[in-house]
Amino acid sequence: xxxSYAHVMAVLLWSLGGLALAGPPxxxxxxxxxxxxxxxDAFSDTDAAITAVAGSGHPLAAKVIGxxxxxxxxxxxxxxxxxxxxxxxxxxxAATGRPVAGEAPPGLKSVRLNNRxxxxxxAALGSLTLLAPEPSRRLAAAQAVFKSRDANAxxxxxxxxxRETDVRVRKAMLEARAAIILTQPSAREADRVQxxxxxxxxxxxxARALLGGLPADLxxxxxxxxxxxxxxxxxxxxxxxxxxxxxxxxxxxxxxxLAAIGLAITFGVMGVINMAHGEMVMLGAYTTFVVQEIMxxxxxxxxxxxxxxAIPAAFLSAGLVGIAIERGVIQFLYGRPLETxxxxxxxxxxxxxxxRTLFGANNREVSTPSFMSGxxxxxxxxxxxxxxxxxxxAGLVFALLLGVLRxxxxxxxxxxxxxxxxxxxxxxxxxxxxxxxxxxLGSGIAGLAGVALSQIDNVSPNLGQSYIIDSFLVVVFGGxxxxxxxxxxxxxxxxxxxxxxxxxxxxxxxxxLLVLVILFIQKRPRGLFALKGRAVEA
Amino acid sequence: MTHTxxxxxxxxxxLLVLAALPLAGPARAQxxxxxxxxxxxxxxxxxxxxxxxxxxLMLIEEQNKKGGLLGKKLEAVVVDPASNWPLFAExxxxxxTKHGVSAVFGCWTSVSxxxxxxxxxxxxxxxxxxxxxxxxxxxxxxxxxxxAPNQQAIPAVDYLAKEEKIVRWVLAGTDYVYPRxxxxxxxxxxxxxxxxxxxIMINYTPFGHxxxxxxxxxxKRFGSAxxxxxxxxxxxxxxNVPFYKELGNQGVSAxxxxxxxxxxxxxxxxxxxxxxxxxxxxxxxxxxxxxxxxNKEFIAKWKSFIRNDKRVTxxxxxxxxxxxxxxxxxxxxxxxVAPDKVIDAIVGVKVPNLTGGVSEMLPNHHITKPVLIGxxxxxxxxxxxxxxxxxxxxxxxxxxxxxxxxxVADWVRLKxxxxxxxxxxxxx
Numbered sequence: 033x034x035x036s037y038a039h040v041m042a043v044l045l046w047s048l049g050g051l052a053l054a055g056p057p058x059x060x061x062x063x064x065x066x067x068x069x070x071x072x073d074a075f076s077d078t079d080a081a082i083t084a085v086a087g088s089g090h091p092l093a094a095k096v097i098g099x100x101x102x103x104x105x106x107x108x109x110x111x112x113x114x115x116x117x118x119x120x121x122x123x124x125x126a127a128t129g130r131p132v133a134g135e136a137p138p139g140l141k142s143v144r145l146n147n148r149x150x151x152x153x154x155a156a157l158g159s160l161t162l163l164a165p166e167p168s169r170r171l172a173a174a175q176a177v178f179k180s181r182d183a184n185a186x187x188x189x190x191x192x193x194x195r196e197t198d199v200r201v202r203k204a205m206l207e208a209r210a211a212i213i214l215t216q217p218s219a220r221e222a223d224r225v226q227x228x229x230x231x232x233x234x235x236x237x238x239a240r241a242l243l244g245g246l247p248a249d250l251x252x253x254x255x256x257x258x259x260x261x262x263x264x265x266x267x268x269x270x271x272x273x274x275x276x277x278x279x280x281x282x283x284x285x286x287x288x289x290l291a292a293i294g295l296a297i298t299f300g301v302m303g304v305i306n307m308a309h310g311e312m313v314m315l316g317a318y319t320t321f322v323v324q325e326i327m328x329x330x331x332x333x334x335x336x337x338x339x340x341x342a343i344p345a346a347f348l349s350a351g352l353v354g355i356a357i358e359r360g361v362i363q364f365l366y367g368r369p370l371e372t373x374x375x376x377x378x379x380x381x382x383x384x385x386x387x388r389t390l391f392g393a394n395n396r397e398v399s400t401p402s403f404m405s406g407x408x409x410x411x412x413x414x415x416x417x418x419x420x421x422x423x424x425x426a427g428l429v430f431a432l433l434l435g436v437l438r439x440x441x442x443x444x445x446x447x448x449x450x451x452x453x454x455x456x457x458x459x460x461x462x463x464x465x466x467x468x469x470x471x472x473l474g475s476g477i478a479g480l481a482g483v484a485l486s487q488i489d490n491v492s493p494n495l496g497q498s499y500i501i502d503s504f505l506v507v508v509f510g511g512x513x514x515x516x517x518x519x520x521x522x523x524x525x526x527x528x529x530x531x532x533x534x535x536x537x538x539x540x541x542x543x544x545l546l547v548l549v550i551l552f553i554q555k556r557p558r559g560l561f562a563l564k565g566r567a568v569e570a
Numbered sequence: 571m572t573h574t575x576x577x578x579x580x581x582x583x584x585l586l587v588l589a590a591l592p593l594a595g596p597a598r599a600q601x602x603x604x605x606x607x608x609x610x611x612x613x614x615x616x617x618x619x620x621x622x623x624x625x626x627l628m629l630i631e632e633q634n635k636k637g638g639l640l641g642k643k644l645e646a647v648v649v650d651p652a653s654n655w656p657l658f659a660e661x662x663x664x665x666x667t668k669h670g671v672s673a674v675f676g677c678w679t680s681v682s683x684x685x686x687x688x689x690x691x692x693x694x695x696x697x698x699x700x701x702x703x704x705x706x707x708x709x710x711x712x713x714x715x716x717x718a719p720n721q722q723a724i725p726a727v728d729y730l731a732k733e734e735k736i737v738r739w740v741l742a743g744t745d746y747v748y749p750r751x752x753x754x755x756x757x758x759x760x761x762x763x764x765x766x767x768x769x770i771m772i773n774y775t776p777f778g779h780x781x782x783x784x785x786x787x788x789x790k791r792f793g794s795a796x797x798x799x800x801x802x803x804x805x806x807x808x809x810n811v812p813f814y815k816e817l818g819n820q821g822v823s824a825x826x827x828x829x830x831x832x833x834x835x836x837x838x839x840x841x842x843x844x845x846x847x848x849x850x851x852x853x854x855x856x857x858x859x860x861x862x863x864x865n866k867e868f869i870a871k872w873k874s875f876i877r878n879d880k881r882v883t884x885x886x887x888x889x890x891x892x893x894x895x896x897x898x899x900x901x902x903x904x905x906x907v908a909p910d911k912v913i914d915a916i917v918g919v920k921v922p923n924l925t926g927g928v929s930e931m932l933p934n935h936h937i938t939k940p941v942l943i944g945x946x947x948x949x950x951x952x953x954x955x956x957x958x959x960x961x962x963x964x965x966x967x968x969x970x971x972x973x974x975x976x977x978v979a980d981w982v983r984l985k986x987x988x989x990x991x992x993x994x995x996x997x998x
Contacts, residue, residue: 146955277784280784283781393617414821488812490811537773
């Protein structure tokens, strides 16, 4: 019962604030005076105004500062009056909280912020919204106070703690209180030692930063516990760092797998050195862009589902271009690898310039659907959702491709043609048609990779170029003609790269990896998973 | 039958081509002044350089509307060096010898500039270079209208140290000459200001680097030592987009670890969702959001010339505007387009820039510019949060580096680009 009572009180308090009852005259005066600071359009005046408004205790203070944070606080340079634009579009007079009669005055400008002011705003909002009805806002408020360590917020924090019932919010508030006590010279020594313990249990980077940045004039006991806590946190973080490297490696590996798996078909299975493979990836990314543009104009509400349409569209468009390239050029060059290399290199340049002429040289913006944006904290591991979904997508594409090759007639014909072309032909398989379809399949899968890459990389005409070398590396390393080899090759290269990078740097790490692969190929020329049998000797 | 048909068709075409040649060639060359435009229209750098070609075409068209120059019309000669550094030198030679251009506006990357230098020296022509660069250079035939390090990097670091109270620095850059030299200058400068070596982290990545997870995690770790930390980014080109995406993804906000970039402008942000990036900084000498009448007029002209309301303007475009106007003034002053006369006449020429000041060509062939610090807004534009009180003269040779400290460039008094004040000799 106490729970609901506290909630009701909080809601009541909050809605009273929203109603904008004018406070006692003296208070209103200082609030209005403080407001005028926003009209000066100078950062120092705005900073003073934030502190004054937040400290005025006026019921509108949280609304005004919230509006300032979102860029909805407007001022009129002529009469120096301040307005709040509601998210709905109505303009309120910030002094009274009532809607402006008639049209909003022309020439309103929003109050500008810089980073220092954004921190002030966050700190001010933190202490103002500690009693907000929604737990998520209270949590954000507590985190803001943790960062600002504003001693003035301590009283509000104690009050909020007394009635807080949500476990997570309560924990955040305790941490915020500990942060304030720790940095306050007047606090008792025992309290501060206890505060170090609370911060230590948090054991993340922010806690590390707080403890590392403590002033040097602390009592020795506090200093000692703080130093111990830092060592403990560092050890904890170092353990998670290994997990983090592994995760980054998997993520890079999945990107490499997506880029290389199409090549594993065209180069690995068919033996065509296809330098235009990267451009198929690029075409897939541009297809995503075009699909999104069309949906933006026709069905803006469905934009979150645009990738579901982009995936088949990219597969088809890249696949069709692939078939056209195979029928138009490559089929005349089978068995002549050098000419194929040069011809496909030329095709890649043509495709790049064609896209540049059609879409312009600039990057195109592909929006990320909401389910793919953001980050999930798993212990000390920050999992970015776009990377997570790309790993899932890479796994699905890989499984699907294996299935097609293993269980469909097309897959059977493909394997037959690549293993023994003349025998397959004798069994009434139209080898030319199968060649075209195989190449189309490989290119289509490259198009799928483009959809995924559009989420993490530039959608520009050069997109494909940056992946072509890596793709060949993966296929050669994993073993030409073996899809499982491509999988293992991509993941091991990704993980190895991410474990090398922190020590050697991105440039040297890449070089080291190349050298390792070259040495490995010397030892095992056919890669990790070599094909065996008569087909290879032929 | 068909053979004769083809043969006669060929003959007809050949005749047509021959007939057209004398009309198109010398007859027109007599009464125009040719201006060369040497910017990549294909390849990696096309993303940045195509815009500069367009702005040059606009400036030339505008000058012709005003009646041309010395009573003649200007004629633009556009070539495409295709982001291929040796090809820059070949195309520069083609512009000067084959087309006989009076001045060339072009190049973006430092390596392309270095590749054309010998050509301009040998054929004694004039190059206007519009991009911020690493300094440590002053050539008689080149005019640097972009920022030198003391007009961009040093003031930006000063701003962060003063306004954001930064004491710990990450210098992140792409692995080539501009970031490496700039970071060397910055490192020396920070150490001279009392920053300890363990508070500086330097990181280089290859061109087009796309997987920033580890590096952003490293930056976060470096930033959690309890001291205010900032990233000074000389990351160039395409790699910026995934870098900023990763920053947004891992929740590195400008409130905690601000990133100040020297190569990210309005054009580069056009392909990015900038909402997670609000508050990150850039240092330039021009922003599109600058509220001056000349800038508003320029933006309106640009949008109507390019027939696209969404196109943005940026710093190198302004540099071309200043460079072109300076060249026009110098030609008027000299009364000729002959390079030797123009090179002598242009030093001291003053033209208004787009930010409300007047830029001057200095004897070291660099110009005076204001330095502005902008914060990224949610709409991809920049809010100017700080600017130098006046215009800053560009230093060809950095005062922060040993060896370069003693050098001065003065093409009027000393006739030298690297005069050593210690040994009193030209030639470093």
